[in-house]
Amino acid sequence: MTSTYDLHMPATAREAIDLLARHGDDAHVMAGGTSLVLMMQQGLIRPAHVVSLHKVSELRGIRSTADGSLEIGALATHREIERSPLVRAHSAMLAEAFARIATVRIREQATLGGNLAHADPAQDPPPALIAVGALVLIQGPGPAREIPLEDLLVDIFTTSLEPGELIVGVRIPPLAAGTRAVYLKFLPRTEDDYATVSVAAAAVVAGDGTVRQLRVALGAVGATPIRARAAEAALLGLKADEKAIKAAAERAAEATDPIADGRGSAGYKRSMARVFTERALRAVLA
Amino acid sequence: MSRHLLKFSVNGVAREVEVPAERLLIDLLREDLALTGTKEGCSVGVCGACSVLVDGVLLSACLLPAFRVDGTEIRTVEGLASKEGRLTPLQQAFIDHGGFQCGICTPGQLMAATALLGEDPHPTDETIKHFMMGNLCRCTGYQGIIRSIHAAADEGAARA
Numbered sequence: 187m188t189s190t191y192d193l194h195m196p197a198t199a200r201e202a203i204d205l206l207a208r209h210g211d212d213a214h215v216m217a218g219g220t221s222l223v224l225m226m227q228q229g230l231i232r233p234a235h236v237v238s239l240h241k242v243s244e245l246r247g248i249r250s251t252a253d254g255s256l257e258i259g260a261l262a263t264h265r266e267i268e269r270s271p272l273v274r275a276h277s278a279m280l281a282e283a284f285a286r287i288a289t290v291r292i293r294e295q296a297t298l299g300g301n302l303a304h305a306d307p308a309q310d311p312p313p314a315l316i317a318v319g320a321l322v323l324i325q326g327p328g329p330a331r332e333i334p335l336e337d338l339l340v341d342i343f344t345t346s347l348e349p350g351e352l353i354v355g356v357r358i359p360p361l362a363a364g365t366r367a368v369y370l371k372f373l374p375r376t377e378d379d380y381a382t383v384s385v386a387a388a389a390v391v392a393g394d395g396t397v398r399q400l401r402v403a404l405g406a407v408g409a410t411p412i413r414a415r416a417a418e419a420a421l422l423g424l425k426a427d428e429k430a431i432k433a434a435a436e437r438a439a440e441a442t443d444p445i446a447d448g449r450g451s452a453g454y455k456r457s458m459a460r461v462f463t464e465r466a467l468r469a470v471l472a
Numbered sequence: 473m474s475r476h477l478l479k480f481s482v483n484g485v486a487r488e489v490e491v492p493a494e495r496l497l498i499d500l501l502r503e504d505l506a507l508t509g510t511k512e513g514c515s516v517g518v519c520g521a522c523s524v525l526v527d528g529v530l531l532s533a534c535l536l537p538a539f540r541v542d543g544t545e546i547r548t549v550e551g552l553a554s555k556e557g558r559l560t561p562l563q564q565a566f567i568d569h570g571g572f573q574c575g576i577c578t579p580g581q582l583m584a585a586t587a588l589l590g591e592d593p594h595p596t597d598e599t600i601k602h603f604m605m606g607n608l609c610r611c612t613g614y615q616g617i618i619r620s621i622h623a624a625a626d627e628g629a630a631r632a
């Protein structure tokens with residue numbers, strides 16, 4: 187049972203930040219509430235104060251900026267992102283990754299900011315966003331800052347947010363012309379499950395077949411999503427043939443540190459990380 | 473600790489209820505308003521028994537804090553049929569095409585399928601499966617549910 191709390195409903199991000207500063211560790215932010223409500227129901231957290239963001243309209247919305255970036259507000263729901271023509275135009279891969287999360291009901295309630303702040307390594311948005319170079323926009327008591335998503339997710343259920351800081355949105359810089367991207371979510375059990383492993387890849391291949399740009403990110407294979415830098419380095423500047431792809435996927439699997447759980451043993455997940463990285467690389471390079 | 477006066481409507485009827493901050497929508501509906509058509513199955517957002525529409529959006533009443541429905545229009549299974557008791561084409565199709573067995577999941581199935589047909593009046597099998605996978609049926613009557621949704625879509629097309 188959820189213990190009782192004092193509810194605050196600020197109208198602006200500034201008010202929310204001030205409330206968090208006033209109540210310190212006794213306060214938790216609520217966005218969609220899908221994770222927070224469950225954690226309270228299970229007695230994992232018992233905040234004395236809950237600061238709900240649902241009236242902070244400045245955190246809503248999805249827009250393109252003058253420099254061609256895509257900006258997604260922290261309160262954009264997974265479903266809004268999945269269905270947004272702006273997101274699809276920027277990166278269809280991103281829209282499809284959000285469409286793979288849980289079920290319609292959860293996607294209607296869960297928000298981008300809540301997903302990233304929750305920092306569960308099995309979540310879908312982080313690898314997809316890392317593959318397209320997403321930056322997280324943060325406001326708090328100190329100066330506003332913008333950091334690569336990889337630097338937000340520091341450990342399992344742990345972010346680099348300072349006390350009282352809010353994620354206000356995500357910015358995805360313009361993608362190079364000709365970028366091909368894919369998100370693969372391995373779901374051997376049920377379609378609404380968390381990933382057993384997931385792989386996102388984005389690449390630019392020159393006319394002669396040389397790999398010009400490549401980003402590969404994996405989910406559910408360690409304490410945080412990982413960027414497979416050794417796999418990227420193994421292919422950059424080369425013409426990717428089947429042998430090179432297999433070797434690079436091997437590098438990606440070596441970088442994983444999966445835990446055994448109901449979705450499989452660590453060894454099984456590492457093998458699947460290799461297999462799905464191969465498939466992702468073939469999809470964007472071949 | 474804090475209490476909040478909520479003003480909203482359920483199935484077209486205006487309501488005012490004061491609740492503690494932590495009240496969930498499922499308890500507001502079932503306990504405070506005695507609207508027990510909406511079921512509680514898993515209580516963790518997975519099964520879909522508690523599916524309701526809030527301003528037309530399909531949500532889980534077991535995961536939504538009640539304070540979030542202030543100022544909204546809620547629709548539950550009790551609000552599908554007309555006041556005179558005329559069923560919607562979807563409800564009738566569930567009866568005619570074997571859309572339920574024990575019936576415990578049916579309120580949730582009906583609300584999810586209502587949302588689906590609102591978005592896509594002629595869904596394919598694939599669309600139905602993808603949209604409805606959040607509504608589990610322990611009697612495993614999935615084929616009947618899919619048949620019923622197709623039949624309701626055809627009925628809608630015939631009427632339009």
Ligand SMILES: Cc1cc2nc3c(=O)[nH]c(=O)nc-3n(C[C@H](O)[C@H](O)[C@H](O)COP(=O)(O)OP(=O)(O)OC[C@H]3O[C@@H](n4cnc5c(N)ncnc54)[C@H](O)[C@@H]3O)c2cc1C
Nearest residue numbers: 217218219220221222288296297299300301303309310353
């Ligand atoms: C049944 C179920 C299935 C799921 N399946 C999947 C899945 O397949 N894939 C997947 O990726 N995810 C899945 N999820 C997780 C879901 O995506 C997250 O619960 C959701 O994204 C959290 O968003 P929220 O807005 O509901 O956050 P909340 O529950 O409101 O908050 C989550 C955490 O983030 C903090 N927070 C929220 N917003 C901010 C902000 N703007 N700034 C700083 N901190 C903030 C909160 O204090 C809290 O600690 C599933 C969840 C459920 C309930």
Ligand code: FES
Nearest residue numbers: 513514515520534
């Ligand atoms: S009771 Fe809400 S989803 Fe199961």
Ligand code: FES
Nearest residue numbers: 573575609610611
């Ligand atoms: S009809 Fe029995 S659970 Fe669906």
